[in-house]
Amino acid sequence: MTAPKALVAGNWKMNGLTSSVGEIEKLARLVAEKGAGCDVLICPPATLISNLSGKGIDIGGQDCHMAVSGAHTGDISAAMLKDLGCNYVIVGHSERRADHGETNDVVKAKALAAQDQGLTAIICVGETDAEREDGSTLDVVTSQVRGSIPETAMADNTVIAYEPVWAIGTGKTPTADDVADVHAVIRNLLMDRFGDAGEKVRIQYGGSVKASNAAELMSVPNVNGALVGGASLKAEDFYGIIATYQ
Numbered sequence: 001m002t003a004p005k006a007l008v009a010g011n012w013k014m015n016g017l018t019s020s021v022g023e024i025e026k027l028a029r030l031v032a033e034k035g036a037g038c039d040v041l042i043c044p045p046a047t048l049i050s051n052l053s054g055k056g057i058d059i060g061g062q063d064c065h066m067a068v069s070g071a072h073t074g075d076i077s078a079a080m081l082k083d084l085g086c087n088y089v090i091v092g093h094s095e096r097r098a099d100h101g102e103t104n105d106v107v108k109a110k111a112l113a114a115q116d117q118g119l120t121a122i123i124c125v126g127e128t129d130a131e132r133e134d135g136s137t138l139d140v141v142t143s144q145v146r147g148s149i150p151e152t153a154m155a156d157n158t159v160i161a162y163e164p165v166w167a168i169g170t171g172k173t174p175t176a177d178d179v180a181d182v183h184a185v186i187r188n189l190l191m192d193r194f195g196d197a198g199e200k201v202r203i204q205y206g207g208s209v210k211a212s213n214a215a216e217l218m219s220v221p222n223v224n225g226a227l228v229g230g231a232s233l234k235a236e237d238f239y240g241i242i243a244t245y246q
């Protein structure tokens with residue numbers, strides 16, 4: 001089976017104001033003029049989803065609650081994201097696993113809520129620096145992948161993002177060989193889970209991806225795109241990563 005079409009996604013985290021509309025318009029112009037050999041997605045803060053949608057770039061959420069609605073002050077549901085035209089939502093980002101105590105069970109429930117609404121769940125996994133130091137990277141990633149994918153998930157509404165926590169926002173990246181090892185393990189888990197359709201699930205790499213290292217990271221076997229933080233905030237920087245798929 002041929003590799004799935006890559007997904008290059010920007011996670012803006014808690015960055016961006018209404019003035020960021022100009023950035024998405026610039027990105028849409030770059031993609032329209034120069035092309036993109038991958039799917040392109042921006043996940044802005046929830047406050048900006050309405051402003052940024054309809055500009056020619058797919059828009060997704062950064063998180064969702066596991067319930068459809070209810071008394072959950074400050075949260076938003078997958079149904080609300082769907083209502084605004086999102087097709088994707090990130091769940092289980094390490095900043096949420098760490099800052100909000102999200103366990104694999106919570107991440108799985110959020111992914112299920114997303115998939116129930118017809119959204120594709122981008123499920124994030126990745127080891128901390130301490131876990132890497134003690135040699136448990138593959139064990140951690142294995143239990144996160146196994147524990148975070150809903151029983152009813154399908155290959156085409158599931159994306160896995162491998163984001164080593166120590167590589168996020170640090171300028172450090174694993175070697176291409178290390179990325180290959182982790183992605184091969186994830187691919188095998190997906191084949192166990194989905195059978196042959198596991199080949200179709202996109203496995204993104206995330207953590208200090210920028211235009212200057214994207215070509216090397218994106219050419220690693222079983223890397224099907226990137227989840228990009230800092231370098232997704234400026235259209236030209238982000239397009240430099242997208243362009244590796246021309």
Ligand SMILES: O=C(CO)COP(=O)(O)O
Binds near residue numbers: 011208229
């Ligand atoms: O956490 C990330 C994307 O979700 C990666 O962030 P950086 O690209 O800023 O390292």
